[in-house]
Amino acid sequence: MKSLLNIIKGITFSAIILGAITSCMARKEYERPKNVVDEKLFRTDMLPSDSATIANVSWKEIFTDPILQGHISKALENNLDIRIALESINSAEAYLKQSKAAYQPTLSIGPNYTFQTQSINTQFGQIIGERRYVNQFDITGNITWEADIWGKLRAQEKAQLATYLGTVAAHKAVKSSLVASIASAYYQLLTFDAQKKIITETIAVREKNLETTKALKASGTLTEVAVQQSEALVFNAKSLLIDIDTQIQLLENTMSLLMGESSHTIERSTLEGQNLPIDLKLGYPSQLLA
Numbered sequence: 001m002k003s004l005l006n007i008i009k010g011i012t013f014s015a016i017i018l019g020a021i022t023s024c025m026a027r028k029e030y031e032r033p034k035n036v037v038d039e040k041l042f043r044t045d046m047l048p049s050d051s052a053t054i055a056n057v058s059w060k061e062i063f064t065d066p067i068l069q070g071h072i073s074k075a076l077e078n079n080l081d082i083r084i085a086l087e088s089i090n091s092a093e094a095y096l097k098q099s100k101a102a103y104q105p106t107l108s109i110g111p112n113y114t115f116q117t118q119s120i121n122t123q124f125g126q127i128i129g130e131r132r133y134v135n136q137f138d139i140t141g142n143i144t145w146e147a148d149i150w151g152k153l154r155a156q157e158k159a160q161l162a163t164y165l166g167t168v169a170a171h172k173a174v175k176s177s178l179v180a181s182i183a184s185a186y187y188q189l190l191t192f193d194a195q196k197k198i199i200t201e202t203i204a205v206r207e208k209n210l211e212t213t214k215a216l217k218a219s220g221t222l223t224e225v226a227v228q229q230s231e232a233l234v235f236n237a238k239s240l241l242i243d244i245d246t247q248i249q250l251l252e253n254t255m256s257l258l259m260g261e262s263s264h265t266i267e268r269s270t271l272e273g274q275n276l277p278i279d280l281k282l283g284y285p286s287q288l289l290a
Contacts, residue, residue: 059179062276067269068186071259075182076175078260085171092164099153099160105145112138178258185255189248190271196244203237210234 060069076082114136146153210230216222256263 059183063179063183064275065186065269065273067267068183071186071255071266072179072182074261075178075259079178079258080260081174082171082178085167085174088167089164089171092160092167096157096160096164099157105143107141107143109139109141112136112140114138182255182258185251185258186266186268187271187274189251189255189266189268190274192244192248192251193268194271196241196248199237199241199244203234203241206230206234206237 059072063069063072114134116134116136118132210227210233213222213227213230217224217227252266253263255266
């Protein structure tokens, strides 16, 4: 009677332990809550509803300069960061396929070869009186299949899918950053070109003023101080021109590096010829995030 009670207690205790393990391993599927974002918490001006946002506008519609578009397209093809991001996408896609293949049975087959020889110095070798050689060939196969009872494989697939989507988003972020860098450097070049034009005209005007000042000094109207002041203005303008040329070369080197090319002069238009869209809707934060 006591042994029967001990058996029942043991079965009950095992059932409790199994139930505890099951409750620990089983988990509830996560469901993303709906309607979490409240725009009133983030925006106070409450823009009018507009489905067209800058997040959905192509960079070709924003940067309409054909020369700039050519530079951006070349950078998207040759930039090393873009290529690294594309290879990361391919790697993540391969891992995603691998996680999906985990649902399928695994079959492994391999040949084996064994070579044995018996020494004549052993007892068995002395009995037979000669060395014998044994060649053994065999092929073994093994098939396994894992039942996804606790959702391990599904969790792995979701994790790999999230990683894949993350690499895709990172690729888009790299492209957006590259497009912004090329466009920013291009418009800075146009700005420096406009400044260089103004400085060049200023130098010409100040050199004529210097000639006039020297002529007035020769006639006794002005002193040497006025001449030196005019020369200082000319030298100041020329120093600004040197600084502008340096900035232009640095930007051209930057753009060449972003486009994956050796340093060269960047083709560009003029600042006056730019036609940028003025009416751009920023949209709502949730749309920009999406």
